[in-house]
Amino acid sequence: MSKSVLLIGTRKGLFVLESGDRRDWSVRGPYCESWPIYQAVLDPESGTIYAAAASEWLGSAIWRSADLGESWEHSSEGIGYPAEDGGLKLSKVSSVMPAHGRLLVGAESAGLFESTDGGKTFSLVTTFEGHEGREAWNDPAQQPPGHLGLSAIIPHPEERDRFWIIVQGYSLFETTDGGQTWTPRNKGLRRDWPAEYEEIGFCVHKVAPAADFERMYQQNHVGMHRSDDAGKTWTEITEGLPTEFGFAAATHPHDRDTFYVIPLDPGHGRTMPEGKAAVWRTRDGGSSWQPLTNGLPPENAYVGVLREGMTMDDRDAPGLYFGTSTGQLFASTDEGESWGQIGGLFPGITSVTVATVE
């Protein structure tokens, strides 16, 4: 019988939740010695959990577990910038993504590493040497607090050397040669600030592809956007949402026109608008939006959700899950029509991913 496995990355370690019916969940953890987790994923090919973590004291490492969290190892062998590489400092590993038999890892300062031995050792792929804007995005004076550097890795499901990455605050990039060259993919995006560079300088928060990888949705610092050509061009679809700002987003696994997002107050607080918890859904590719609130706190819910804080499983009736930056975890098994809180009270949640395990 299959079961659902939720990986909840928090500021104080990783938690593993399991359920056979998606109603009753067991909770294990905290794992990874309660290091802050930036992203955790279960590799469907190997069954291994990988977690990108960074201790304030002991530095960054990729943790791995081949038995759903019962035992763990960690490694940072090869994760670091050579002293001669322009003096780049690596403050954290901020993203991790297994695909096509290798493990890709993103870091701050922005750089990409890979492992071809299941996370035991790593080698540097690129620090984007010579790319327009590199000096700016690696300049601490121009970075927001908690800068993530290379904040997301989005692998193509069939083409091994094709994937997208986000450099926080600057750009979505695509590579088709395994990370040797990069093309900015920001055409059509808005920016409400002076443009220092023509092709980059866009604050991409989250990119969520549909199953066909031609349709993509993007939550930007300024606006929700849709692409129908794999990110080459973008069209704004913000109209109908309560705010243009947010982080977390998820696409429906079986319907490219259905997409979920959690709009946040764009001010300093970055919490749910007016304290009313809601996930917003479109069923027509962003032409119209509906708030989904049944079972979520209707008032006094001044909570935020971070960029990796929402996910969707691939069941016939897909489940939707999101965790707040103050540690509440909510789930829906009817495509967002109704919600319930699951799991317990966690440390601040940074990453929510789900897998179906036989």
Place this chain on the structure above:
Amino acid sequence: MAELHLPPMLQPLFPGLPRELGIEAGTVLEAIDSLDERWPGFRDRLVEPGPALRPHINVYVDRERGGLETELGAASRVDVIAAISGG
């Protein structure tokens, strides 16, 4: 042989690593590298590229603040201390 005292946060990461052990080494960095041979990855937890001690890791040799290059005597006491911080 120098006497090395380690912070408790390291033991869960490296099975069998004691809190205190004796070690033959000429400098603090040599002592750390010696432990890295027995517990691979140990150096990465205390040392960042440069090499330099990680920002919240401090080393005292014979009760005085030291660094990676600090020389060890035959009977030195080395305390590796993680800064008391966080919440």
